[in-house]
Amino acid sequence: MTVSRAIGWELDGMPRIMRGAGSYLYDDAGKRYLDGSGGPAAFSLGHANPEVNAAIAAQLAQVACGYRYLFTSDVLEQLTEMILRYCGPLFGQIVFASSGSEAIEGAMKVALQYWVARGRPDKCRFIARERSYHGSTLGALSLSGFAERRKPFVRSLLDVSFVSAANVYRPPVGVPPAQLAPELARELEERILSLGAGNVAAFVFEPVVGAAGGVVPAPPGYAQAVREVCSRHDVLLIADEVMCGSGRCGTWCALEHDGVAADIIAVAKGLAGGYIPLAATVFRRDIAAAIADAHGSVLTGHTFSGHTAACAAGLAVQRIIERDALLERVRTRGESLRAALQASLGRFAEVGDVRGRGYFIGIEFVRDRKTKEPFPEERGLSAAIGRRAFQDGLIVFPCAGNAGRGLGDVIIIAPPYNASDDELSELIDKLSRAVEASLVEAHSA
Secondary structure, eight states, X not given: OOHHHHTTOOGGGSOOEEEEEBTEEEETTOOEEEESSHHHHTOTTOBOOHHHHHHHHHHHHHOSXXXXXXXXXXXXXXXXXXXXXXXXXXXXXXXXXXXXXXXXXXXXXXXXXXXXXXXXTTOOEEEEEBXXXXXXXXXXXXXXXXXXXXXXXXXXXXXXXXXXXXXXXXXXXXXXXXXXXXXXXXXXXHHHHHHOGGGEEEEEEOSEXXXXXXXXXXXXXXXXXXXXXXXXXXXXXXXXXXXXXXXXXXXXXXXXGGTOOOSEEEEOGGGTTTSSOOEEEEEEHHHHHHHHHHHSSOSOOOTTTTOHHHHHHHHHHHHHHHHTTHHHHHHHHHHHHHHHHHHHHTTSTTEEEEEEETTEEEEEEXXXXXXXXXXXXXXXXXXXXXXXXXXXXEEOEEEEEEEETTEEEEEEEOOOTTOOHHHHHHHHHHHHHHHHHHHXXXXXX
């Protein structure tokens, strides 16, 4: 299913984008759209920010890109220092890329190269979770427990072992929410032992699941529990923070909320705020040292790794977020935004769950709130809500299938970190109207 079909329209029916200004986008007919989801949670500072555009223009006036394997640059070094500072003293090296899929591929390759450098080449298997999505390249897709997106490519994917999703709202049958973290940690440990710890390179997970689950935060205690399991069995922990990281959840590293450090982190989307594609694989000092001792350098990268103008964009975005204390705003205002959405939408019996962290919020719709029974797949409820919101000038991110077998409807809200209170109120009002109209239509069909 293409993205256009998933949200309810075809490419040839899409409006033509002309310009952006802050939290708004404008098409060629002059219609204004409030960007309530940052596209797919990518636009952390909105659109056409004059400071970011000026930083990009200044860099382009000097040089667009110095090939990373011939040159360094001021912006590359300054952005590297900033990201490592945000990630903490355990981290010591970054491989830049242009997309989240590339950042995940980089994480996989760093893990594999590390174990070869340690003289343990048999540690080449990966464990991931059901209802996860890690990217569209074959390696990243291999890690993704997202059957709808894997199906056409399944014969060419890596042999990855999957464990249960970590979803408090939809836990495994027979597992009470209070026992979810220890039960899932036990499952992970059993899977490592069944594969043989000497064969497992890493466990990969999203601290807050994005499109595959509809914004599902790790249950309390889960991150600590899986961190302990991985450390006990000498398995690397890879955090996919492509969608939930770079401040989206109110802390720069999403796992900071859980008090846990991964071994390797993949970041993208909000890193350069969508101004120029930019992503990064960040890893611990000891991993970097082992690879350097054995091989001299990390054997992953791309033509545009560390693209100079992209780094200028990322540096400008991150400096504004830091200067204007936007992570604190996301952290505190995110709580009130979620409460306001709950208050506005809670009147609809079909709203089963409003969840998330910071400015990363998922709203799950169900046919029966008590049983959590999802709407039929053919009803296409989330797509219908997204379509109606768009018609009314609001961009949200519909996703489906989180309840398994194509079932489940979620709307993701992920506004710019600097969205005004009036813009957030407009978001809530327009979403409420779209939900009401779509539910009336769903029940009359």
